[in-house]
Amino acid sequence: MSELTLKNLSKKPDLICPGARLCSGCDETIIVRLVLKATRGPTIVTNATGCLEVATTSFPYTAWDLPWIHSAFENTAATASGIEAAIKAMKKRKEGPLSNFENIDVLAFAGDGGTYDIGFQALSGAIERGHDFTYILLDNEAYMNTGIQRSGATPFSASTTTSPAGKIFLGKTENKKPLDEIIIAHALPYFATINAAWPLDVIKKTRKGIDINGPTFLHAIVPCSRGWRFPPEKTIEISRLAVQTCIFPLYEVNNYKGKTTYELSSPSLSIAKRPETKKTVEEYLKQQGRFSHLFKPEINKEYLKQIQETVDLKWSILLDKCGI
Amino acid sequence: MYRDDSEKMNQKLLGLNGDEAAAYAIKQVNPEVVAAYPITPQTIIVERFSEYVANGLVDSEFVAVESEHSALSACVGASATGARAYTATAANGLALMWEILYIASGMRQPIIMSIANRALSGPLNIHNDHSDSMGARDSGWIQIYCENCQEVYDSHITAWRIAENINVQLPIMICFDGFTISHTMENVFTLNDEIVQNFIGKRVFPKITGHLGETDLRLNPTCPITMGAMDLQDYYFEHKVQQHEALLNSLEVIESVENEFSEITGREYGLIQSYMMEDADVALIGMGSVMGTTKYVVDQLRSNGIKVGLIKIRCYRPFPKEKLVKAISNCKVIGIIEKSLSFGSVGSPLYQDIKTVLYDYEKKPLIIGYVHGLGGRDTSPENLKQIFQDLLKIDNLTKKIGNQQYIGLRE
Numbered sequence A: 001m002s003e004l005t006l007k008n009l010s011k012k013p014d015l016i017c018p019g020a021r022l023c024s025g026c027d028e029t030i031i032v033r034l035v036l037k038a039t040r041g042p043t044i045v046t047n048a049t050g051c052l053e054v055a056t057t058s059f060p061y062t063a064w065d066l067p068w069i070h071s072a073f074e075n076t077a078a079t080a081s082g083i084e085a086a087i088k089a090m091k092k093r094k095e096g097p098l099s100n101f102e103n104i105d106v107l108a109f110a111g112d113g114g115t116y117d118i119g120f121q122a123l124s125g126a127i128e129r130g131h132d133f134t135y136i137l138l139d140n141e142a143y144m145n146t147g148i149q150r151s152g153a154t155p156f157s158a159s160t161t162t163s164p165a166g167k168i169f170l171g172k173t174e175n176k177k178p179l180d181e182i183i184i185a186h187a188l189p190y191f192a193t194i195n196a197a198w199p200l201d202v203i204k205k206t207r208k209g210i211d212i213n214g215p216t217f218l219h220a221i222v223p224c225s226r227g228w229r230f231p232p233e234k235t236i237e238i239s240r241l242a243v244q245t246c247i248f249p250l251y252e253v254n255n256y257k258g259k260t261t262y263e264l265s266s267p268s269l270s271i272a273k274r275p276e277t278k279k280t281v282e283e284y285l286k287q288q289g290r291f292s293h294l295f296k297p298e299i300n301k302e303y304l305k306q307i308q309e310t311v312d313l314k315w316s317i318l319l320d321k322c323g324i
Numbered sequence B: 001m002y003r004d005d006s007e008k009m010n011q012k013l014l015g016l017n018g019d020e021a022a023a024y025a026i027k028q029v030n031p032e033v034v035a036a037y038p039i040t041p042q043t044i045i046v047e048r049f050s051e052y053v054a055n056g057l058v059d060s061e062f063v064a065v066e067s068e069h070s071a072l073s074a075c076v077g078a079s080a081t082g083a084r085a086y087t088a089t090a091a092n093g094l095a096l097m098w099e100i101l102y103i104a105s106g107m108r109q110p111i112i113m114s115i116a117n118r119a120l121s122g123p124l125n126i127h128n129d130h131s132d133s134m135g136a137r138d139s140g141w142i143q144i145y146c147e148n149c150q151e152v153y154d155s156h157i158t159a160w161r162i163a164e165n166i167n168v169q170l171p172i173m174i175c176f177d178g179f180t181i182s183h184t185m186e187n188v189f190t191l192n193d194e195i196v197q198n199f200i201g202k203r204v205f206p207k208i209t210g211h212l213g214e215t216d217l218r219l220n221p222t223c224p225i226t227m228g229a230m231d232l233q234d235y236y237f238e239h240k241v242q243q244h245e246a247l248l249n250s251l252e253v254i255e256s257v258e259n260e261f262s263e264i265t266g267r268e269y270g271l272i273q274s275y276m277m278e279d280a281d282v283a284l285i286g287m288g289s290v291m292g293t294t295k296y297v298v299d300q301l302r303s304n305g306i307k308v309g310l311i312k313i314r315c316y317r318p319f320p321k322e323k324l325v326k327a328i329s330n331c332k333v334i335g336i337i338e339k340s341l342s343f344g345s346v347g348s349p350l351y352q353d354i355k356t357v358l359y360d361y362e363k364k365p366l367i368i369g370y371v372h373g374l375g376g377r378d379t380s381p382e383n384l385k386q387i388f389q390d391l392l393k394i395d396n397l398t399k400k401i402g403n404q405q406y407i408g409l410r411e
Helices: A027-037 A051-056 A076-093 A113-117 A120-129 A179-184 A199-211 A232-244 A266-273 A281-285 A289-294 A301-321 B005-009 B018-029 B043-054 B068-080 B091-106 B131-135 B149-164 B193-200 B236-265 B290-303 B321-327 B349-358 B381-392
Strands: A043-047 A068-070 A105-111 A134-139 A190-195 A216-221 A251-256 A259-264 B012-016 B033-036 B061-064 B085-089 B112-117 B142-145 B172-177 B186-190 B207-210 B213-216 B272-275 B282-286 B308-313 B315-317 B333-338 B366-371
Touching: A027 A051, A027 A134, A027 A199, A027 A216, A027 A232, A043 A076, A051 A105, A076 A105, A076 A120, A076 A134, A076 B033, A076 B061, A076 B068, A105 A113, A113 A120, A113 A134, A120 A134, A120 B068, A134 A199, A179 A190, A179 A216, A190 A199, A190 A232, A199 A216, A232 A266, A232 A281, A259 A266, A259 A301, A281 A301, B012 B018, B018 B043, B018 B085, B018 B112, B018 B149, B018 B172, B018 B186, B018 B193, B033 B043, B033 B068, B043 B061, B061 B068, B068 B085, B068 B091, B085 B091, B091 B131, B091 B236, B112 B131, B112 B149, B142 B149, B142 B236, B149 B172, B149 B186, B149 B193, B149 B236, B193 B236, B236 B315, B272 B290, B272 B321, B282 B290, B282 B349, B282 B381, B290 B308, B290 B381, B308 B321, B321 B349, B333 B349, B333 B381, B349 B366, B366 B381
Parallel strands: A043 A068, A043 A105, A105 A134, A134 A216, A190 A216, B033 B061, B033 B085, B085 B112, B112 B172, B142 B172, B282 B308, B282 B333, B333 B366
Antiparallel strands: A190 A251, A251 A259, B012 B186, B142 B315, B207 B213, B272 B308
């Protein structure tokens, strides 16, 4: 594949096959399909327990046309460490079938529960040790596979089955964990946010992550029709709104020789250049049933103001980091 | 120990403690991946191995993980990729691995793990008993319990051939008593590196049918397979029974690999070891380092004409029931000594196993269960002599039957 264009890549066979049991409108499959389009050659995938795993590998069936392993929920990064170490050792010794390949890339897929919460320690350890792998966080902002329970990634005021909107508490009372900042603080060589509404951006960032030696991290926002309560055909629209409202800006962080540089990706850069195009959080929130308590029976202006202020503050901090 | 001097001459005598003996054997095996996390009393293994790596004596990838959970997870990843993978732990570290123990055996990965047996928290205690590995007895791993440093060294070589046997494909825990073995220096006869390498050979893989046809059970881009799939009501049961059968079948493999090893070394272990059992009226059955002390006590009592003997269980999982039944067939009274408590149960694990086995046989000895050495409390020759003397007074035993006894416990 000489050039990473959608036209060229459309000819590359999909490495995740159609017919898996994910919900209609599921954004995970879209992201995974794009990520796998970006692979450059022999690849081994490890996958945390979650929707993606259970829906694609119901024994004796599999949707994966590449070597794939699932071990547990919280150990995806540790499993990737072992795979990478094994490849390294076998290549060093020039022994076994894997030593014949010039490169074997290791990809790790995990959800927000497996990344923000239960798998956080294993991930931090693997990044610190510098294993050469690309970790793709599929962030649908709750434990969707077990039935929409709140996670460290669930945003403020979102209603989940363990942070339900009631008479006293209006959804989750805490803010989303600032995971991006924590990951970037590991001074890993490459970090980026990705969004299925910009497919070529997903592919290019994935390829960059794979090409760079060492641990690289891609944070995908993955709207979930079931958990966020929106019609399945709205997935990409809502995904796009996450960027247009600056709730989930698209950016890259490179760490070269100890110097960290932030760069906005074009969809977010154009908002930075033309701030009047930035949409209000209300436009994003009102389309999702998980925030319906903020609009019914009447509009909760106080909460909306608080959410808008938090988004504005985080956006301005990011602009500072990007030197804008 | 040796058939002739030339055989002895081929082996180098080294002063090693149990941890060092394990590390030295693993150096000679030179597995592709070692992933480990430090915990007393296993730490010396990790330290020595790190030195071997630092000095280029091995070319293993040493992954200094951030937890035991990740240690075993990394081993699963490495082993599934086709590497030989090794780790070591103890007590709380093993407890933290719990989830992955079942995943390693369920995925049929021949990982080797050393356990420097230590009491489980709480309260915190760093000294030896078997509460850690006993809790893992149903996790689908082969469990070998060693009596001394020589046995630790030898077991870390034979284990690879057993675990990787095409009919076994299961992980192995090599257990040895923390401090008592792990930190006690003994003379250990070691083989040269080449003999070890020839003995273990290269890892072999079972063939499976993937979606692109027949291939080795490993992650390989040339013929991709899916490992660790979701396995529900329609297949899980069969897979679990297959796993159980593989573990039972490993008894035969353990024996044959060890026979082959004894050809080279002159050292034989077997699934169980009987000592002075031919005409023994009374015997003690147990595991680990205390069996060395028991041998000494048996010798003393025998010198006074008292017919006592012992059986050391070396392979605890799979349980060598036929060997055991045969070994105790002439015995009238048996004491089972173990370093673990099975809270709220009818007796400690070994006691439960042996009593269960004997239920199916007509000739049943009297059996008394003894718990000793919890949290590292010393079991002296005097303690063991007292047990034998208790057991020799058969008439007085009736009230003890079914009642767990404690050795060295303050009233």
